[in-house]
Amino acid sequence: MMQNPDSLLIVDDDSRNRELMGRRLNKRGFQTFSVGDGNEALAWIDANPVDLVLLDVEMPGLGGMDVLKEVRKKFTAAQLPVIMVTGKADSSDIVAALDAGANDYVTKPIDFPVVLARIQTQIERKHTEDALRKSEERYALAMRAANDGLWDWDLQSGAIYFSPRWKSMVGEEEDALGDSPEEWFGRIHPDDVERVRADIQAHIDGQTPHYEDEYRVLHKDGTYLWMLGRGLAIRDKNGKAYRMAGSQTDITRGKVVDFLTGLPNRVLFMDRLSRSFERVRRRRDRTFALIFMDLDNFKLINDSLGHMVGDQLLVAIARRLESTVRSSDSVARIEHHTIARIGGDEFTVLLEDVAGPLDAIRVTDRIISDMGAPFVVDGHELFPTASIGIAVYNHSYQSPDALLQDADMAMYSAKVAGKGRYEIFDTEMRAASVARLQLETEFRRAIERNEFENYYQAIVSFKTGRIYGFEALVRWRNATRGIVPPMEFIPMAEETGLIIPLGQWVLETACRQTSQWQARFPQDPPLSISVNLSARHFLQSDVLQQCTDIMKKMPLARRSLVLEVTESTLMKDHDASIELMGKLKDFDIRIAMDDFGTGYSSLSYLHQFPFDNLKIDRSFIIRLMEDDEIVRTILTMGHNLGLKVVAEGVETLSQVDKLKEMECDYGQGYYFSKPVATREATALLEAQSGLSFIPPADALAGEAAVTADAMR
Ligand code: C2E
Ligand code: MG
Ligand code: MG
DSSP: OOOOOOEEEEEOSOHHHHHHHHHHHHHTTOEEEEESSHHHHHHHHHHSOOSEEEEESOOSSSOHHHHHHHHHHHOOTTTSOEEEEESSOOHHHHHHHHHTTOOEEEESSOOHHHHHHHHHHHHHHHHHHHHHHHHHHHTTHHHHTTTSEEEEEETTTOOEEEOHHHHHHTTOOTTOSOSOTHHHHTTBOHHHHHHHHHHHHHHHTTSSSSEEEEEEEEOTTSOEEEEEEEEEEEEOTTSOEEEEEEEEEEOIIIIIBOTTTOSBOHHHHHHHHHHHHHHHHTOSSOEEEEEEEEETTHHHHHHHHOHHHHHHHHHHHHHHHHHHHHHHHHHTTOSEEEEEEEETTEEEEEEEEESSHHHHHHHHHHHHHHHTSOEEETTEEEOOOEEEEEEEOOTTOOOHHHHHHHHHHHHHHHHHTTSSSEEEOOHHHHHHHHHHHHHHHHHHHHHHHTOEEEEEEEEEETTTOSEEEEEEEEEEEETTTEEEOGGGTHHHHHHHTTHHHHHHHHHHHHHHHHHHHHHHSOOSSOOEEEEEOOHHHHHHSOHHHHHHHHHHHSOOOTTOEEEEEEHHHHHHTHHHHHHHHHHHHHTTOEEEEEEETSSSSHHHHHHHSOOSEEEEOHHHHHTTTTOOHHHHHHHHHHHHTTOEEEEEOOOSHHHHHHHHHTTOOEEESTTTOOOBOHHHHHHHHHHHHHHTTSOHHHHHHHHHHHHHHHHO
16 A cells, blocks of 8 residues: 655755755655745644644744744644754753753754654554554544543553543542553453453454454453453554553443343343353354352341441352352353353352363352352351252244243242252143143132132041031132142232132131031030131231131130140241230131151240140051151140140041040041031031030041941
8 A cells, every 4th residue: 555755844044954855855755845934834834734843943023932932832742743853962951951841852953864863753653552542433432532442552662541431440548559551450350351452462463453342341440341342553664562541331221231240241141141042053072151149138138237338249159150160160061151240149150161060060050059158247156058940942942031930940949849959940840830820810719709619627526526616628619620628729829918818718707617516516615616727817907906806707716716836837927926926816716737756946936835725647647557756745845744645537437536535636637537528517516516526536437437427
């Protein structure tokens, strides 16, 4: 490419000097023009493009210094270099000239090699500046100069200049930072720095038209910012880069980064996921995996220790996650990964280029075990756990979103399965979640249509052989599903909160029925009614108010209402439970601990809570004939605490005999009666009132058998 020769303006009142200099510079490839005084010089500069001015200081009329001052009003030293020619080597003159904006000076008599070298230096600098300016224009650097940090790297000396704005972007003062490139690279995120170096080198080597990259830079405050870096190398005539300059733009906001942790946010994560998706569609041998992690009970930390601690914990978890995943890259032979925070306490890890689910499991195992070490935040030692879902790409996936959804679903089933663990997504899981959603929809409709019915199961006194009371057990009668047992919908109802309206209905219906039975079948003590209360119903709705309202509406014998709660319910809120139980007792409402023995701190709980009844779980009664130690212990302890003990799931006569011998108070089970509808329960009471003259202690077995037969 032909370049225009550089045009020099020689300003000298001595025509001989002008000619001599002009001729010699022409020979060196410069285009020269010359004028004889200051005013002419200014007029020429105004009208013509000039690359450099060689300006004599001492001229009649407008002197060199005055011309310089005028020139500098219009052009910077970079735009139009001026070399002063002074008659004497007077240092004060020279200082004044440089102060006024001269780029350089030479003294008379002119030593041509010296002036040539200085002219070349200045011209070269001007080219550099022009190139820079062009690159700046290309990238609209000038427009954003106020916001962008600029850098200028001398590739020969290795020194790099950072603009004050560049420094302030990373939280540093104007006079901080040296001129080493490490000031920059040392702040770049470890996951990005190699790529940035490679991209810059590629441009220096002439492989790319310009340098451009996105990377994270560590701010002094410890957070990472996302930067868009751009730059252009300046090359000599042989194309060798000797200098490179560029800019850095903060693109953190709204773009890709999670402010808190410095990790990619959902936007960037989805972008990376889409790219993996596209890449892997073209390959058959490798795949990629998605790990979806949700902290367990994170809200609890926020609520109890405050958001500041919660935030710091999230940051600490992000850091630990990074080191875990990075260290397992080699173990699982993973090429690249992306860790992101895509929601409050949700983190995702994209593992690219894995062989299959095993690689993802290896990483997940490490995440779970590394999470096990305590996090010390603000003086608190915290042990957060996470539920993790894994989804592995296969070619049936139509979109990245579908993969994310499946990982989310797997995470959810890890939560349901007990938290602090992982699940891998499979198609059964998808089917199960569709089914669950359907169940929920139908259940809501069932509440509107009142498709529920209470069944009643007799609780029989071992001492008298008579029905002491009933337990209400709810049934859902659905047109298509038939009778749905509670275990199939109670967990969903509990989770959605629908258990509260349902529980209230069960409570009121059971009480109304019982008050009618009590009127028709008076006995001493009056017939009791046991109602199961779920944790949510017990702790999150005003149970006391509900009970007293019911008792105002209908006559219900004193002490005949028993609320059944499980240990896990009480564990959810120990103090609130004790308080509520106390108040219920004041209203003569009794409390039974249901399914006793299935929890883990049962024995101590008996002392702590004011129970009236204790129901031994069916699992102990099943083993009763082989091993009666546990039941014996429970009975002794319960009686010592003044509790009445009910054996659940009594199915055989030998169990009845054994329990009687052990002085258990009450029994409930198929041996006496299955849970039955109201009409059949009424029939049981009728039958019993007819048989009430039989001496109970001796006739117990026979009577019970009759009762059970009647129900079959
Ligand atoms: P639960 O409170 O422990 O109720 C006893 C369960 O054991 C009942 O199952 C009953 O049918 C069953 N059962 C009783 N005797 C025997 C026996 O001899 N052999 C066998 N194999 N099973 C026996 P069901 O009715 O399916 O209820 C299951 C659970 O659902 C209940 O356990 C209770 O926790 C819950 N539930 C039932 N109704 C309600 C309700 O209205 N509200 C709430 N929150 N939970 C309820
Ligand atoms: Mg129960
Ligand atoms: Mg039970």
